[in-house]
Amino acid sequence: MKKQVAEGFGVEGLRWIMGKNGQIWNDLQNGVGLLLWMMPDGPITMSKSERMVDLKPNHVAKMQDKQNERDHRELRIDKVGVRGLRFPIQIRDKAHVLQNTVATIGMYVDLPKEFKGTHMSRFIEVLNAHGNVVHVENITEILHAMQKKLHADTAHLEMEFPFFLTKKAPVSGMEGLMDYTARFDATASGKEIDFVLTVMAAVTTLCPCSKAISQYSAHNQRGTVTVKIRSKQAIWIEDLIALVESCASSELYSLLKRQDEKAVTERAYENPVFVEDLVRNVALKLNAHQDVTWYKVEAENYESIHNHNAYACIEKG
């Protein structure tokens, strides 16, 4: 890149370097190039003496830029950015090819110790550059765009969203839409991408101890299983949900008629599981999966005989 040096107009003592695409760089004394702002509309004109004579817009040029100030505390920040941003997304879905949903998004980069603040607006600019909908296929591209636009070594993108499956009731076959929560945690470190898929599925668990000792019935409850995985190849969200549900006393449905209710009640009674059984059952299936390289399985049962929950976790080391 051919650099032209000129003095900033209206800002004393700073030197500016013209970059490609009209970017203006602040030539800091420590040699770190820091993108100050983009000039999307309108030319930047340079006189023959290489002085900047038209640094528009004026109101921006004169405003103080606190984020760009130097920080002296010698502390690098691991992750800084925006979170809680809701945005339409499209994810791949076996039944419909694409499923439209809304994600709650977090976007972060690292911040070197020299800088006071990051440029929060640029995270949204990166997202907007991909249109009004984020496609799951664009995740890597978004991470690299964040690294570039924010001059960061690492970039993180987290997206948590409701995922819907049409399920048939076990006896009547009536269809209902069941909601789950899924999540992507993607990180770019240099060119390396790390991707963690999380699925949260609610299930029925029936207590084996209660069944063994009680003359009638057994206490049962709704539990939530949270599974995080890393894998060699992409794994369908639906397949991970099915794996989890097959490990519980029974799965849940949004629509059940009387004959279905009888079936799920009896199914749970025939398959009692402790919270420990649940995480072990899921872990065994993940151990046997050829593409899964790492996992963390957590289960939490919202006990119906206590006012507290039962919890278990297994993480593959």
Ligand SMILES: Nc1nc2c(ncn2[C@@H]2O[C@H](COP(=O)(O)OP(=O)(O)OP(=O)(O)O)[C@@H](O)[C@H]2O)c(=O)[nH]1
């Ligand atoms: N870094 C930082 N910015 C914050 C925070 N809270 C609010 N902001 C605001 O985020 C807004 C956008 O900041 P920047 O992205 O640096 O905006 P800008 O300087 O117009 O954009 P660039 O020219 O791309 O740097 C500013 O109004 C900041 O004050 C915070 O905790 N940290």
